[in-house]
Amino acid sequence: MREFYGYEGIHSIKFGRMKAKVNGMHRFALILGFLTLTLALLDAFQTIILPRRPVGRFRITRLFFLATWTPWVRVARLIQSSKARDQFYSFYGPLSLLLLFIVWATLLAGGYGLIFFGLHTPFSDPFHPGTLGGELRTALYVSGSTIFTLGLGDVVPATLLARALVVLEAGTGLGFVALVIGYVPVLYTAFSQREIAVALLDARAGSPPTASELLVRHSFTGGNAALIELLAEWERWCATLLETHISYPLLCYYRSQHDNQSWLAALTAILDTCALLITTVEGPATRQAQLTFAVGRHVLVDIVHVFRQESMEIGFLQQPMQRLDDDEFARLCEVLGGAGFALCGDIEAHARLQSIRRLYEPSACAMGHFLALGLPRWVPPPRDPSKRKDNWTTVADLRTPSALADRLSTHLSPLSTADHFGEDERH
Incomplete structure (x- = not known):
């Protein structure tokens, strides 16, 4: 070499x-x-x-x-x-x-x-x-x-x-x-608009929201018109959510201010309400319930696709749905009947409700599992009537200054407020 x-x-x-x-x-x-x-x-x-x-x-x-x-x-x-x-x-x-x-x-x-x-x-x-x-x-x-x-x-x-x-x-x-x-203000504006509707649902459906509570709180005279208006507002909210959360999926990871509220729980409660109005409860709100249900289901299906949770959705679809069993459905009908709602008398009402639930509940369960967010019940569990049901105390029934002072000192104390924010009382 x-x-x-x-x-x-x-x-x-x-x-x-x-x-x-x-x-x-x-x-x-x-x-x-x-x-x-x-x-x-x-x-x-x-x-x-x-x-x-x-x-x-x-x-x-x-x-x-x-x-x-x-x-x-x-x-x-x-x-x-x-x-x-x-x-x-x-x-x-x-x-x-x-x-x-x-x-x-x-x-x-x-x-x-x-x-x-x-x-x-x-x-x-x-x-x-x-x-x-x-x-x-x-x-x-x-x-x-x-x-x-x-x-x-x-x-x-x-x-x-x-x-x-x-x-x-x-x-x-x-x-x-x-x-x-420019991106951060757009993101937080969309988050704020989402959370405003979630917070407003507190006085109308409780926290966490439930379909039965939403209907019961609209059982007053003129409640059907108010319910139709509310469902129309949530139809627009779902359309806004579809636009913002598909374009900016990061918003799905943002949690609500209160630990017993979430955008997924609110959306599921609205879909539960629409499902009841379509299949079980008779009244003039059926048409608006169908419109709101269509947009709300569209939101869930698209978000599942964005996060690629189709396999999880199929898994929940193949399992028996556990959120509303026969006993819970009987209690739901009892609560709604006691509030004065006219219920469908045929024996196929529960089967129709089960069928329409399969259109959205597996998607909600898949996203709840992925995002670690709980789904609401159909009927709120029995609770002590002395305890607050909502995050925001309503004072519409207050009549005297002394009663106002008593209620405010009882329900709006720092400890009570901190409890719903998931915090300890600060001294």
Whole structure:
């Protein structure tokens, strides 16, 4: 070998192989950088800007929630206190939003850094040791300082291409910050609109809400008209939920202010009410119940599809539905009959109710299992009448100042308020 090539020939061969290896590494870094940058920009665009359900199996946001939500649930199940566990769940939504921003920013900076490295972009770095690792560290440092527009000036691009890439990355960073600033108010506005309706349901259906309680509280004179109006409002609420929570699935992880309320429980209670009005309870609200039921079921089915819980939904569909057995149905009919509602007298009423429940209850159970949210009962359990039923105490029956003072001191004490917020009394 030495005799044929000589020492200089062997040295040139080794140098050529090493150079080819280095060039291959730069090409790999360039391709990886373009892929990372493209995936990050596309994912941020689909999540923040695109006003429809994102598509595609490989999405950074989806992988992020798969990697974080399952461990979060496992840790939460180790917490013994239900109040502390619910508080732990409530941290996930806002915290995951912040972490998602960090993931996007890291991927953008890393993508540009790999592109700088792959293009052999020269930088005037006084700390650059001249090695391959030093070149990569400099490229990542320049990318990180540029994406956040720090403008330190200690490392300066030496070519026209490098300067163009730095300007492009700075523009990307400014655009990303602008998107984040605009995204957060949109997200919290949708959350606020959702929770307003959930809070208003408290005085109308109790907390947690139940279908029987909603109907019983509308058994007064003129209650049918009020019930129709309420169902129409919830039809619009379901349509709004369909728009916001399909476009921004992150909202599904956000919990309500009170530990005995949730958007899923409220939606399920409304669907239960509509199912009763369609199959069991006679009255003028049937048509509006059908309209509200159609939109509400659409919401559940689409959200199950967004979170890819179809297999869980099929599993619940194949099991006997446990939320309303024969004894509970008999008690439900007794409560509604006692409130003055006209019930269908045929023996097929329960079968019809069972049939319509299969259209939405498996979806609700699947999402309840996935999000660790409880579903409401059909009839509230027997309870001590001296204890409050709702989160918000109604004072419509107060007549005298002394009675007002007594009721307020009893029902609106700091301990009572803290109990419904899942907190201890603060001294």
